[in-house]
Amino acid sequence: MQAFRNYLLTLLVTSVLVSVCVLQRYHAAYPGTVGPELDDSISTQYRDAISSQQPEMVVLGDSMVQENVDAEALASRLGRSVYSIGYPGSSSAVWYLIVRHEIAGAPVQPRTLVILFRDTMLTQPSHRISPFGDQAVDVFASMDDSVVLERAFLNQINPLGRLMEAYVPFYSSQGAIQAEVSQALRYGSASWIMDCSRKCVDDGVLTVLGRSRMTSETVHQEVVSVEGPLYSARALDFNARLEESFLPEIVRLCRENNIELIFVRSRKQYYAGMPGEPRGLQAYLGALQEYLNANGAAYLDMNGDPRLVPAIYTDPIHVSAQGRQVFTQVLTDLLAPLLSASQ
Amino acid sequence: MSFTSFDFLIFFLVVFALYWLARERRWQNALLLAASYVFYGWVHPWYALMLGASTLADYFVARGMAARPERKRGLLWLSLLINLGVLGFFKYYNFFSPALVSSLNSLGLEADPLLVRILLPAGLSFYTLKKLGYILDVSNGTLKPTHTLLDFALYVSFFPQIVAGPIDRPRSLLPQLEALRVWKAEYFYQAWPLLVMGLFKKVVIADTVRGVIDPIFGLREPTLLMLLVGALGFTLQILADFSAYTDIARGLALLLGFQTPENFRQPYLALTPTEFWNRWHITLSTWLRDYVFFPLRRALMRSKRALPDWVIQSAPPLVTMLVSGIWHGAGWTFIAWGGMYGLLIVIYQLLGIRGDWRPSAWWQRTLAWAVMFSFIVLGWLIFRAPSLGWVANVLFSGSQFGAQGERAVAVFSLAAILLYTLPLLLKSLLDRYVKETSLLHSLYYSIATIATVIYLNASAFDFIYTRF
Numbered sequence: 079m080q081a082f083r084n085y086l087l088t089l090l091v092t093s094v095l096v097s098v099c100v101l102q103r104y105h106a107a108y109p110g111t112v113g114p115e116l117d118d119s120i121s122t123q124y125r126d127a128i129s130s131q132q133p134e135m136v137v138l139g140d141s142m143v144q145e146n147v148d149a150e151a152l153a154s155r156l157g158r159s160v161y162s163i164g165y166p167g168s169s170s171a172v173w174y175l176i177v178r179h180e181i182a183g184a185p186v187q188p189r190t191l192v193i194l195f196r197d198t199m200l201t202q203p204s205h206r207i208s209p210f211g212d213q214a215v216d217v218f219a220s221m222d223d224s225v226v227l228e229r230a231f232l233n234q235i236n237p238l239g240r241l242m243e244a245y246v247p248f249y250s251s252q253g254a255i256q257a258e259v260s261q262a263l264r265y266g267s268a269s270w271i272m273d274c275s276r277k278c279v280d281d282g283v284l285t286v287l288g289r290s291r292m293t294s295e296t297v298h299q300e301v302v303s304v305e306g307p308l309y310s311a312r313a314l315d316f317n318a319r320l321e322e323s324f325l326p327e328i329v330r331l332c333r334e335n336n337i338e339l340i341f342v343r344s345r346k347q348y349y350a351g352m353p354g355e356p357r358g359l360q361a362y363l364g365a366l367q368e369y370l371n372a373n374g375a376a377y378l379d380m381n382g383d384p385r386l387v388p389a390i391y392t393d394p395i396h397v398s399a400q401g402r403q404v405f406t407q408v409l410t411d412l413l414a415p416l417l418s419a420s421q
Numbered sequence: 422m423s424f425t426s427f428d429f430l431i432f433f434l435v436v437f438a439l440y441w442l443a444r445e446r447r448w449q450n451a452l453l454l455a456a457s458y459v460f461y462g463w464v465h466p467w468y469a470l471m472l473g474a475s476t477l478a479d480y481f482v483a484r485g486m487a488a489r490p491e492r493k494r495g496l497l498w499l500s501l502l503i504n505l506g507v508l509g510f511f512k513y514y515n516f517f518s519p520a521l522v523s524s525l526n527s528l529g530l531e532a533d534p535l536l537v538r539i540l541l542p543a544g545l546s547f548y549t550l551k552k553l554g555y556i557l558d559v560s561n562g563t564l565k566p567t568h569t570l571l572d573f574a575l576y577v578s579f580f581p582q583i584v585a586g587p588i589d590r591p592r593s594l595l596p597q598l599e600a601l602r603v604w605k606a607e608y609f610y611q612a613w614p615l616l617v618m619g620l621f622k623k624v625v626i627a628d629t630v631r632g633v634i635d636p637i638f639g640l641r642e643p644t645l646l647m648l649l650v651g652a653l654g655f656t657l658q659i660l661a662d663f664s665a666y667t668d669i670a671r672g673l674a675l676l677l678g679f680q681t682p683e684n685f686r687q688p689y690l691a692l693t694p695t696e697f698w699n700r701w702h703i704t705l706s707t708w709l710r711d712y713v714f715f716p717l718r719r720a721l722m723r724s725k726r727a728l729p730d731w732v733i734q735s736a737p738p739l740v741t742m743l744v745s746g747i748w749h750g751a752g753w754t755f756i757a758w759g760g761m762y763g764l765l766i767v768i769y770q771l772l773g774i775r776g777d778w779r780p781s782a783w784w785q786r787t788l789a790w791a792v793m794f795s796f797i798v799l800g801w802l803i804f805r806a807p808s809l810g811w812v813a814n815v816l817f818s819g820s821q822f823g824a825q826g827e828r829a830v831a832v833f834s835l836a837a838i839l840l841y842t843l844p845l846l847l848k849s850l851l852d853r854y855v856k857e858t859s860l861l862h863s864l865y866y867s868i869a870t871i872a873t874v875i876y877l878n879a880s881a882f883d884f885i886y887t888r889f
Contacts, residue, residue: 082609085867087863088860088864088866093871246874248871256875260837263833267832271832272832274825279833291642300639
């Protein structure tokens, strides 16, 4: 009894002290806002490139686009200029922001936008987004992107989390505090013990802990754990997820800007812990295809192609250098009939 | 449903409220049973179905043993076959599936090993041991089978324990299930420090250290220095993670009015391998001692063929530790880990060093601790490594310190491990030298709570032992 009473009193006092320190150090408001604060500084790197290169087609996606698609080969085989945006670690929230600000917002827009996705990614608005903030969203979002705030961040914060974000400063600032502790340890210890500068540490991390030095099993596991949430029962319910996703927004933006929109479902090598495709995925994909067709967007699927064999993959989603040519050819063969028909 | 998730918080609050509102023991048990099956089947409902089926089988086997003592032996074998068969199938199928796949491929049948993996039901190893303990006790005549299916089903599935223990024994948990439970404030006063420490160890220490060492064990060829850092890190991570789970499980059980056994008693202070196993995962060690070690030693001593003394002394610890390794998982690393402890126990015995050995000279104690701690770290290295070949490759043909980048990674990883070790050391000192009601304890728990809130991420990692 007495121990618990002492604990409560001490917790109250220390919480107040820590909160004051955190508010001072990170210049945070009290009560805090729930979700990350967006500012108006946004990247224009892709918009500038699209403006100067004026490609006829843009291919958008995550690291799969970066690693699996050879944009030059695709352009020469399709006979139209192609600009590819493969943003590693991105998902539908970031794709929506790129479509809004960098593609639809470009002075000269491409005629066609191809989005490469996997399975349920298009209707998972918070996939790969940390509720405490996301670097990619910071880069591409402006202050009027409240839809991103609502669908990508706030939707995944439970009521207790919302309360704590507003009233417990050391909870809402956890990202900054953790980063500070981690950086102090990382740079402080290396500098103190072996006189290694920040750059030396960062270079060390990049070279030593890069994906190329990991075992293939580790890379597999990493991909699998990131992709796991795409196959929950909730994620596989297309109709329930559609309205809270960015898909209707992406479709609307392209329609308003007369951009031909093509979604291509990429082939994934396997689903962890499941003997084949997850149950419910085909029903989901059927509903997705129906929705896209009804809204003037095209749906293509790489999954039926026999050329995408396991041997060309280095992990469940990425292919090897040789596999890149095969993957690009399969994509070309899928896109070509559609593009010639639309011409 | 993880103990550290928001879903679980809501689940537990609802169960807790309804449980204490139901003032009758039968209703309390029925509610706990329903809650346990909801908890267990949360992600995969068929897990709960399998649990229910195997519980029914063992309930009737035990009843059959009591009703027809002449059939005891046959029923015991039946239960062993069911329990070990299910455990073996789910746990070791993936171990043998590559061989199966290559056989299929050689027959011209295409089967990708990654496509034929079978998911191990969480907690299967734990509740199988609970059921086996019950059946073996009934079979030995040291326990009367319970007449109530509800009580037995709850004994097997009790949700604070089902995923990763502690492996409670029927003689301890069943009488508590059969007794009336009335709320007492002391339940809460005993539970809160366990819950605070459990969450702190999991969220702040184990998960943070995991982020530091996982990349090291994921490398194709780490340097020796990185390997050492990784092994030290895992030594800290597994203690923090597993003891956190146990603390939370015990705290939750206490809030429901149950006393459950402790699983850890400062294991890294052990001076001998036997002492380590008396302090580490105590409920598993005592289970193995009672149902594997003692019966095997008795059988060897009573053997009609006079066996040499060294066989009688060496075989039981070796076999018991190998069983422990195999129980942990299907893989040569686990078998080697268990085998290493078996060998160590035998060697220490041959040197005349018993489990309770405690030299009077401080330098002897320090030396013995340093030697044992090195073995513990080596053991965890083998346990955590992706394969034995990987360990051998790094140990015997890897670079020692590597280039500057590799040294930098090793140094800052070690710094993080040392920093996150400090709270555990401090807690040990406080427990040893400072009164429980002292302000220092309160301050420690307060800072631990604040740190937990700071490190509380939405996507927490699973507890390590939920995989076994």
